[in-house]
Structures are given as C-alpha cells and as structure tokens.
Amino acid sequence: MRQETILRASDQVPPLPDAARSNHFFALRHGLTGLVNALLRETSAGQITGQTLHLPLPKLGGGGALRVSLRPVSRAGRHGFGDDWRRLGPAGEEHPIPAETALDLILRGADLSAGETPVQRENLLARARASVAAVADFLDARRPWLDAALAAPPTFLAAEQALLLGHPVHPAPKTRAVFDGEEARYAPELGGRFPLVWLSVAPEALAIGEAEDGLAAEALSALYGQPVDAGRWPMPMHPWQWARLQRVAPVAELVAAGLVRELPHDARPWWPTASVRSLWAPHADYMVKASLSVQMTNSLRVLRRAEVERGRIIHKLLASPVGATLRQRFPQFRFLGEPVYALLRDRAGRDLPDSLITLRENPIRSADAPLAMLASLCQDGPFGGPSWVVSLIGQVAAARGLPYAEAAGLWFERFLTVAIAPVLLTASDVGLLFGAHQQNLLIGLKDGLPETAMFRDCQGTAYVKAFEADLAAHLPDLPTSGCPGFSSEAAAKLVSYYIILNAVFLTIAAIARSDQVAEAALFAIWRRFLEALAAGERRDRSLFDLALTSPELTSKGNFRIALGGFDEAGASVDPLSLYHAFPNPLVV
Structure with a gap:
C-alpha cells in the first residue's frame, strides 16, 4: 500500500499543496474523515477540545493516544480533520504518523464501546482499507472526468456517477464485493454502461406484483420493445446477476425445461445510478431496480418481496386521492412510484428472491437534465x-x-x-x-x-x-x-x-x-x-x-x-x- 508521511508545519517540513497530493492520499483523507465522524457519533472514544481531537488508544499494549486538528468543528456532526495525525506516547512524547497508521491504530486501539471481538475489529479494518483502496482506484480512473464535471453545472447522470466517496459518516462507505473484474462496466463511479439481458419467461415460472391490473404486462413489453412469444413474459435482468443466477440449480432447471430463455439482444445502453443496482436509460418509461448479490455499505443488495410489495402499495396510495392531494399541495415535488415487480419461481413454485426486479417511474429523459x-x-x-x-x-x-x-x-x-x-x-x-x-x-x-x-x-x-x-x-x-x-x-x-x-x-x-x-x-x-x-x-x-x-x-x-x-x-x-x-x- 502506498504511504505518505503527513507532518505539521511545526516539524519544519512544508506540507505539499493539495495539487501535488496523490489520489491515494485523498482517498485516505476522506476515508478517515468518514470513519472518525461515525466513531465520534456513536461512542465516547474521543474528546474535542477547541480545534483538536484527542483519541485515546486504551486497547493497545503501550496505550497512548492520537491527536489531530479539526477544520472545522461541526455541530451538524460532520467534522473536517487536518492531515496532521500524531501519536502521543504514555510519557507525553509525540511524533507524526502516516494516515494509514492512524487508520490502523484507531480500529485496533480505540475504545469502540461495543463489546466487539478482536476478529470484528480486524474485519472492519480490512473493510475500511478496502474502501479506501476502491476510492483511490475511482479517483485514479476518473480524475480528469471528475475535474471537468465539478467545474460544470451539475446534471443528472454526472451527479449519479460522481458519488465517488460514499456516505460521509461511515467507516467503510465504498466496501463492496467486486464485480469479478468487471467494475468498469457495472460501477457508476467508473462511468459504467451496459445493455440489459432480457428473458422470455413462462407464466408458471414468474411471480409479478402490479399496482393495477394489466400494468406489468404493458410496462415490461414496452420496455423490451420487441415481440415476445404469445403467453410468455419479457423480464429484464442485470447482466452480472443473470450470469450468476444461471449457475444456481433452480434457475438452471428452469432454463433446461425451456421455462426461461434469453430473448434476442437489445443493445440499447442502461446506466447504473449511484445505488449501483438501480438502472436508468433515457428511452425508458421506467428505471429498473435489480437484485445484486453484492454486499454494499450496510446490506446485501438483494431485493426482498416485502420491500417491493411496499413500493406497489405506496404507488397505489399515490394514485389515489391521497396522491392527488399531495400533488396539488406540493406541485414542485414528486414521489417516484414503483408500481411493478417481477421475480422467477422454481419448478415447485417457490420464489427466487435473487431474481427480483422492480420498476420505478422515470420522468428523467436526458442525462443532462438540471x-x-x-x-x-x-x-x-x-x-x-x-x-x-x-x-x-x-x-x-x-x-x-x-x-x-x-x-x-x-x-x-x-x-x-x-x-x-x-x-x-x-x-x-x-x-x-x-x-x-x-x-x-x-x-x-x-x-x-x-x-x-x-x-x-x-x-x-x-x-x-x-x-x-x-x-x-x-x-x-x-x-x-x-x-x-x-x-x-x-x-x-x-x-x-x-x-x-x-x-x-x-x-x-x-x-x-x-x-x-x-x-x-x-x-x-x-x-x-x-x-x-x-x-x-x-x-x-x-x-x-x-x-x-x-x-x-x-x-x-x-x-x-x-x-x-x-x-x-x-x-x-x-x-x-x-x-x-x-x-x-x-x-x-
């Protein structure tokens, strides 16, 4: 891992200007900021005095503490931190340390007050390091694009792809299982775009939910835009997820029985939005939110029947006089409904939740919408x-x-x-x-x-x-x-x-x-x-x-x-x- 020793001016080593810093340095700065803010919100591990954070390390054999300046102190709970991380010894001695070392010492030595095990500390440290590495990779790949995007007025797709740092109060915001080397295709942070896989599904292998009768068939057919054999349903799938589902025995059995088969290729591109699993295209009346068997931030991103059913119920309320009243009262605000969902069922009629997709209204028809x-x-x-x-x-x-x-x-x-x-x-x-x-x-x-x-x-x-x-x-x-x-x-x-x-x-x-x-x-x-x-x-x-x-x-x-x-x-x-x-x- 690349390292940069960060010293204060009092050490008589002039700091590098930000323009000369590496992308890994910035990834560490942002990673530490999110981690320490999350820690300070939930524990009494550190003490802020004036513009300085003092963070004891009682879990380390040698004890001591860390110290860093704040810029600024935030009552909103999102402090900014300087780059002048220093370790204080038990006898009062102090010396500057690299940001990587500060990250390790916090997660190994601070009082996390959670009854955690050493294994949990090491697991979170590994996740935090992986998140920093992911952000550094994003910055390496996208720095020229990002510089240009941030210099221009924000637009819809640019904003979806620009969230490279993740949640600002989280210890590992960009931790996720990799897309098996296909990040450039599927990650919004890397400007991913790809066509969907479309399936032809027999009715007995499909479960649907719809806010009104006939809407699912109408919406799915319009999204695919090509003929499908009579009596069968078109169903969109995220290509990464479909490649994995085919290896699952119940899905393989559906394919072998002819109950599920791939439809002719639709080359029109779709773009992942910031959530990764929600997909947008300018030609489509709906966005597609797909299950992804990937751990991201706080959860496995597989949709659940209760969640998509919630979307159907809320859409029905928004289509009722309740929604009409809200639209009249708040004409400048729109709640995007999710009126349709679909998922595969195995030969015994059991749901296969990893195949779940839901459709969300899409009023955004230009990547450059303001x-x-x-x-x-x-x-x-x-x-x-x-x-x-x-x-x-x-x-x-x-x-x-x-x-x-x-x-x-x-x-x-x-x-x-x-x-x-x-x-x-x-x-x-x-x-x-x-x-x-x-x-x-x-x-x-x-x-x-x-x-x-x-x-x-x-x-x-x-x-x-x-x-x-x-x-x-x-x-x-x-x-x-x-x-x-x-x-x-x-x-x-x-x-x-x-x-x-x-x-x-x-x-x-x-x-x-x-x-x-x-x-x-x-x-x-x-x-x-x-x-x-x-x-x-x-x-x-x-x-x-x-x-x-x-x-x-x-x-x-x-x-x-x-x-x-x-x-x-x-x-x-x-x-x-x-x-x-x-x-x-x-x-x-």
Missing part, C-alpha cells in the same frame, strides 16, 4: 476543492451581487421549501413516511437554486399508525399489506435521522465547509423554518416537537452496524435498535 442527487451536491471536493453546492452558492452570489453568506442562506431556504417541507408535511398531515436521505433526494436546479425535487426508493417508506384508518379508506388492504406502520413517537425518530440528520444537517455541514458562512446561521434558518411549519394546523406534531424541543435526535449507528457485520436490510431486529442518540443543535 437535476442532481443531493448526496453528490454535498460531497466534499474529492481533491480538496469546493463541493458542488458551495460552487453553486458562489455562482448565485456572483449573479445576484450578494455576499456568500447571504447567498448560502437563500440557497438553504429554497432547499428546505422545495425538498424538505413536502416530506415533513406528508408525514405530519397525511401519515406517510418517506426515507428522504441525501441519496434518495434529487434536486432540480434553475439559475443555481433549488426549484423542484423528487424522492425515489420506496424501500424506505412506511406509515404512521395513527393515520391507518384514513389511509385504509383509500387502500383497504394496507393494514395487512406488510407496509410497516410506526407509532408517532417511533416515526418521529426515523424522520429525525433520514430527513433531519442526513438530508438537512449534512447539507448544513457541506454549505458551511466554505468557511464563508457559519453553521449557526444555517441552524437559525432551520429553526425558523420548523417553527413556521409547526405553527400550522398539523394533525401529528410529534416530529416538530422532537426537532424543536428534544435535546436528543436519533442517528443510525453506521459504525456499530459495520463493526458487527449486520445486514441492515435483512436484520431480524427492531430497526430503531440500530440507532443512537445525537445532540440536537437547536436545544443543546
């Missing part, structure tokens, strides 16, 4: 430069003759109005919960400012039980549908992570990274925004009471999940048990 995933807008500049959102605000300031801080406030206010108010009010007034975190929110831009927004991914949807009777009036089978229902208190806690900590606080931290506007000014805007919404006639005030008055919000335990090796999506535990308290900056 629409960008929020996570990419807020991603730190990979090579030390500004993020997209900071650049956008700078352009707004220049075009309108405003100070940066005033332009930042304008951008943030517009973002809250366009993208956050519809999700919060849908929860408080209608009882539908949408996990609108940064990767699930698409922001439509005009003259650099948020103008519209979309939510995608019904996997992260649920409802508030207090609204069950109202919702069931439009969808009688909702209570037995498997769509999860939560109490108002539990729903508010979930909202506090997905929408408040992830979508809002990470945006605050990204905007404040410019050092030209303080987080405090943005939190003041956030408070005024919440107070204005709370002053209205809300049916359920729980989430506003939590956001405005509770000293604690709720954050997902990404560090604990990664350390324990949990499959978050498949965990047979209360989802709230994977969360922890986070101090509310509006109260504490």
